[in-house]
Amino acid sequence: MREKTEAKLKEIQNMDIIEPVEGPSSWVRPIAVTPKQSGDIRLCVDMTQANEAIIKERHPIPTIDEILNELNGSYSLCDKNALHVSGRCYWKITEYLNFFNAHKRCQAEGGILAEIPDQEAQTEIMVFFYLPRDIWIGVNDIKEEGKFVNMLNETVSYTNWDWTSGEPNNKDPVAADVGDCVRISHGRWFDTGCFRTFHALCSQRHNIECKCPCAIMKNRVIIKNEAELLTKIDNMKKELTVNKSLLSSSIRKRTSAVDPRPSASIVGGTISVVIIATFVGFIALSDLTRVINFCWKTILKRWNNIKRATQEEKV
Structure with missing residues (x-):
């Protein structure tokens, strides 16, 4: 297994996935080697600590309002070949x-x-x-x-x-x-x-009545005035709106929702208390029976010992 591990490390090093580190490093983590059915091995490593040092890139998606603000009245959307x-x-x-x-x-x-x-x-x-x-x-x-x-x-x-x-x-x-x-x-x-x-x-x-002047673009949209442009934007917002009722979190809330009715809370609470008390009672009763049997056996054993000792003194 050691030879296979060293060969695998050399392979991924040649692929420029990892690189050797000389000297002590705070990012060294142990690896776990898992054999595959094909005879090859899989190297597993916990990268939690190393990932903390990675500077994450941010690519925020601009909103429609931000894009319109950047256009600032410029409506030329010409294709690169125009x-x-x-x-x-x-x-x-x-x-x-x-x-x-x-x-x-x-x-x-x-x-x-x-x-x-x-x-x-x-x-x-x-x-x-x-x-x-x-x-x-x-x-x-x-x-x-x-x-x-x-x-x-x-x-x-x-x-x-x-x-x-x-x-x-x-x-x-x-x-x-x-x-x-x-x-x-x-x-x-x-x-x-x-x-x-x-x-x-x-x-x-290209004039003020034409927001998308280059018609050679596929799926072109000709917008004749600002009112029509705003209407199309509103329609796009509606199409992109997420239906929160279909989210898994909303479904979970519905399936495990609290029943606000007083009768439901009283009955449910009472039944749950009775079930728990009954369960605990059975456990306690079974333990009590064991305790009584143990005490009774102990008393009988002591009594027999005392009785035997008394008989021996008389003899």
């Missing part, structure tokens, strides 16, 4: 779709084919998504040639056309189609045929 800039959230669709299907896909995810309102958004988008290749944005002049609008039918005020190639020119050099839809390539805008297929850039406006 960009938040110029009051909008942007995300990328990596499937090859035509202009119309790309817009439908963005709508399915809670947004529209992207609008780019200024140079800041253009620059951040190019850096964040790294867009050297073609990608659809939500700009077109389908209804009126030369009047470019976004997917909300608002006139586009910012553009970044490739002036060196004469854009916008209402032509598509690849497809035999008029250039009514806009794509970005190497940071520049090009008038392109709407049925060509590219990746797509989606966006969603």
Whole structure:
């Protein structure tokens, strides 16, 4: 057993579970060795004293009120793969779709084919998504040639056309189609045929009416105002509330509850006293019988001794 114990200690030392201690230590504890059916051994040790020296880590879970206080009016909950800039959230669709299907896909995810309102958004988008290749944005002049609008039918005020190639020119050099839809390539805008297929850039406006602006998150929740937000929080609190009546401590209290009725306390108390007195009486009676028998035998023995002595004196 000693050889197995030393081998086991060496094994767990090599696994970096324990380490040798040189010299006296206040944390040394005895071990108990238990053999297993497989022939191996199990080492058991009382770590009560050693655990007193461990500094326990605390990870308190914040309450909903604390989280809301930390948000302090900031409602942007953008996904790590989305960009938040110029009051909008942007995300990328990596499937090859035509202009119309790309817009439908963005709508399915809670947004529209992207609008780019200024140079800041253009620059951040190019850096964040790294867009050297073609990608659809939500700009077109389908209804009126030369009047470019976004997917909300608002006139586009910012553009970044490739002036060196004469854009916008209402032509598509690849497809035999008029250039009514806009794509970005190497940071520049090009008038392109709407049925060509590219990746797509989606966006969603982030304003005070939208608490959860990035719709690409799974199980997304769109909250339109503060009253709705507070209502959802109250519902969450109710769902997370523990039913104390189902706790084991509550069940124990119910099953062993005190009956407040006077009759119950009198009858129960009387019966318990009678049972205890009867039990003690039986014990005392059995002991008394033994005492009487012992005394009677002792008296008879003394009497016989006296009688025998008297007879011997007469002889």
